[in-house]
Amino acid sequence: MRAADVASKPKDNPWEMALRQFHRAADLLPLKRGIREFLVQPHRELTVNFPIHMDNGAVKVFTGYRVHHSTVLGPTKGGIRYNLHVDLDEVRALAMWMTWKCALMHLPYGGAKGGVTCDPSSLSKSELERLTRRYATEISVIIGPDRDIPAPDVGTNEQIMAWIMDTLSMHAGHSMPAVVTGKPISIGGSAGRREATGRGVMIIAREAAKTRGLAFSGSRVVVQGFGNVGSVAAYLMHDQGCNAFAVSDVQGGIYNADVVDPRAVLDYVEETGGVAGFPGSNSVSNEELLELPCDFLVPAAIEGQITGENAARIKAKIIVEGANGPTTPDADEILQERGVLVVPDILANAGGVIVSYFEWVQDLASFFWSEAEINERLERIMEQSFAGVAALAKEQEIDLRTSALLFAVRRVADALMTRGIYP
Numbered sequence: 001m002r003a004a005d006v007a008s009k010p011k012d013n014p015w016e017m018a019l020r021q022f023h024r025a026a027d028l029l030p031l032k033r034g035i036r037e038f039l040v041q042p043h044r045e046l047t048v049n050f051p052i053h054m055d056n057g058a059v060k061v062f063t064g065y066r067v068h069h070s071t072v073l074g075p076t077k078g079g080i081r082y083n084l085h086v087d088l089d090e091v092r093a094l095a096m097w098m099t100w101k102c103a104l105m106h107l108p109y110g111g112a113k114g115g116v117t118c119d120p121s122s123l124s125k126s127e128l129e130r131l132t133r134r135y136a137t138e139i140s141v142i143i144g145p146d147r148d149i150p151a152p153d154v155g156t157n158e159q160i161m162a163w164i165m166d167t168l169s170m171h172a173g174h175s176m177p178a179v180v181t182g183k184p185i186s187i188g189g190s191a192g193r194r195e196a197t198g199r200g201v202m203i204i205a206r207e208a209a210k211t212r213g214l215a216f217s218g219s220r221v222v223v224q225g226f227g228n229v230g231s232v233a234a235y236l237m238h239d240q241g242c243n244a245f246a247v248s249d250v251q252g253g254i255y256n257a258d259v260v261d262p263r264a265v266l267d268y269v270e271e272t273g274g275v276a277g278f279p280g281s282n283s284v285s286n287e288e289l290l291e292l293p294c295d296f297l298v299p300a301a302i303e304g305q306i307t308g309e310n311a312a313r314i315k316a317k318i319i320v321e322g323a324n325g326p327t328t329p330d331a332d333e334i335l336q337e338r339g340v341l342v343v344p345d346i347l348a349n350a351g352g353v354i355v356s357y358f359e360w361v362q363d364l365a366s367f368f369w370s371e372a373e374i375n376e377r378l379e380r381i382m383e384q385s386f387a388g389v390a391a392l393a394k395e396q397e398i399d400l401r402t403s404a405l406l407f408a409v410r411r412v413a414d415a416l417m418t419r420g421i422y423p
């Protein structure tokens with residue numbers, strides 16, 4: 001394992017975090033004991049060990065997972081992560097968060113997640129393709145357009161979705177675009193999907209600013225993680241007049257006392273592979289970056305970054321969770337006491353799964369929408385969801401995470417009772 005990967009491993013167990021968050025909300029709901037016991041468990045979990053021919057002739061065995069947390073509201077939906085610290089507990093937590101996110105957003109999906117324990121940056125393109133096609137084949141017993149629809153997450157991208165779509169299509173003997181979302185547009189992907197999660201983060205940050213009487217234009221923004229979510233959130237907030245002045249990736253961060261232009265940083269990352277050394281910037285560690293004084297902190301990397309240990313030193317006014325699970329329950333309590341507004345992942349980063357849903361609907365109908373239609377529908381859903389969650393939080397004097405979870409858990413529990421317990 002490289003030093004950077006060891007450093008990036010979350011210290012708090014994500015599954016324990018997800019359980020604590022769930023129980024906190026469930027305590028406020030009149031849930032029957034058995035229903036609560038069912039909702040807290042993953043519905044099904046698949047672990048696969050499979051061999052891959054490496055370019056040097058060796059055979060290497062990889063471990064992958066696919067977890068369906070809930071199938072109550074519809075087929076399951078959730079990303080696939082390629083990372084060295086992927087394990088079953090992380091995949092379980094991410095699957096459970098997907099259940100709540102889809103329910104909160106009124107999407108007809110349950111939650112799922114998948115991953116392969118690997119360092120994609122150490123694999124050649126052909127090794128990555130063989131690994132992806134084999135993993136897709138291994139999990140093909142539980143995925144499909146009406147069963148479970150994967151999407152990209154940390155370490156995976158449009159190309160990997162294209163290989164999964166092609167693999168499943170070859171098995172079926174016909175093209176199956178609706179089997180994954182986040183695909184290239186040329187094979188049934190949706191306009192606006194690549195930017196959707198970051199766009200949603202920008203919209204939610206703007207709505208959150210209103211509740212705090214904070215001017216959005218001119219606000220100061222720090223972004224941890226400069227991948228799909230973080231980079232898009234940074235440049236779309238920049239477009240709205242916000243000043244992103246510090247950003248980071250797994251190797252470390254950069255800041256400029258005034259502003260860094262996120263699009264220029266993206267061009268630089270394309271050339272060099274990382275944000276470090278961006279001209280005119282100073283370097284900052286990921287730990288220091290989280291504690292910089294700012295209006296918005298957007299954690300957009302991995303779980304467990306804002307913890308009981310550093311929460312008291314966070315100086316942001318508003319935290320908008322681009323990543324899944326970046327704030328631990330201990331940190332939540334400290335931030336709540338200190339009056340820092342935390343907009344939870346299941347609300348703040350839901351833009352990705354909303355446009356993934358649009359992509360799936362378009363694929364099933366073979367009828368495609370314009371980017372303007374996609375963005376307008378996304379914006380409306382994000383604004384309405386934020387307003388609902390904020391109103392319930394105010395009414396019940398609870399934090400936004402608990403409020404969002406109340407909506408979500410209640411919806412899944414109600415649907416389960418309405419369907420009835422089989423047989």
Ligand code: NAD
Nearest residue numbers: 008154155197225226227228229249250301323324349352
């Ligand atoms: P990505 O692989 O495109 O980017 C991840 C970024 O985080 C990279 O810049 C990487 O270098 C950086 N990173 C990793 N570990 C880090 C650390 N310890 N400190 C700082 N930076 C670190 O992944 P992504 O798709 O942008 O996903 C980021 C987060 O957003 C994840 O939590 C993911 O689950 C969540 N998310 C993604 C989507 C989506 O549509 N891609 C949707 C919802 C939520």
